[in-house]
Amino acid sequence: MFSTHATLEIERVREVSSGMPHSHFSEQPASTALPARHRVYLALGTNLGERIHNLEYALRLLREYLQLERISSVYETEPVGYANQPKFLNMACSGTTILSAPELLQATQGIEQTLGRQATFRNGPRLIDIDILLYDQEQWQQEGLTLPHPRLAERAFVLAPLAEIAPDLKHPALGKNMRELLEVVSQQGILRIDQPVSISPGSPTT
Numbered sequence: 001m002f003s004t005h006a007t008l009e010i011e012r013v014r015e016v017s018s019g020m021p022h023s024h025f026s027e028q029p030a031s032t033a034l035p036a037r038h039r040v041y042l043a044l045g046t047n048l049g050e051r052i053h054n055l056e057y058a059l060r061l062l063r064e065y066l067q068l069e070r071i072s073s074v075y076e077t078e079p080v081g082y083a084n085q086p087k088f089l090n091m092a093c094s095g096t097t098i099l100s101a102p103e104l105l106q107a108t109q110g111i112e113q114t115l116g117r118q119a120t121f122r123n124g125p126r127l128i129d130i131d132i133l134l135y136d137q138e139q140w141q142q143e144g145l146t147l148p149h150p151r152l153a154e155r156a157f158v159l160a161p162l163a164e165i166a167p168d169l170k171h172p173a174l175g176k177n178m179r180e181l182l183e184v185v186s187q188q189g190i191l192r193i194d195q196p197v198s199i200s201p202g203s204p205t206t
């Protein structure tokens, strides 16, 4: 279950037992095999509307697709790329999913639509942005999806929450972990705030 503080959130991956002696397990029909689970890391950002509420609502919807394992604190961050807009709230989460990476992208884009995200412009303001940072240790580049996320290593607003929940996680292409990547970017304008997220039922504000 989730505590009221984001940093304390832990949901354990349920262990499923067949109830059969181990030696009989391989005799089960293939259809009973559990689908493979993939560990994924996501970044969330918002700078319009009730920002905390947007994060909470997105996390609740994400739980339909992910078994959440960790969620970071919330960080208030100066806008990067286009300065003339409100400050963002950013956070990261990890979880496991049976979805393929393109299916997960479809799910996250659906959640952005559900929250009412309107197309603006590159680096512009948004109700919610959900980026897939890593999907297992996959390196993938196809139309519409690049893994790891191509701008992960240059963004303190992504690395600070990610390093909080997964400091030793290695970037599959760069070979460095998240703590090391965070150390080499400027953390100016990145402030961890003491505002907890709660993901009990509710509705969007916008």
Ligand SMILES: Nc1ncnc2c1ncn2[C@@H]1O[C@H](COP(=O)(O)OP(=O)(O)OP(=O)(O)O)[C@@H](O)[C@H]1O
Pocket (backbone or CB within 6 Å): 105, 121, 122, 123, 124, 129, 130, 131, 132, 133, 143, 144, 145, 146, 147, 148, 149, 150, 151
């Ligand atoms: N790993 C990824 N996670 C999310 N979107 C991705 C990823 N790789 C590629 N994309 C593509 O990026 C496109 C633009 O996404 P989005 O509108 O969120 O961009 P942005 O938030 O303005 O910029 P940024 O991608 O730098 O955060 C999406 O339509 C999606 O197809």
Ligand SMILES: Nc1nc2c(c(=O)[nH]1)N=C(CO)CN2
Pocket (backbone or CB within 6 Å): 044, 045, 046, 077, 078, 079, 080, 081, 082, 088, 090, 122, 123, 124, 129, 157
């Ligand atoms: N601080 C901050 N700046 C941004 C962010 C964001 O999430 N946080 N997202 C952007 C486009 O994805 C562009 N700039």
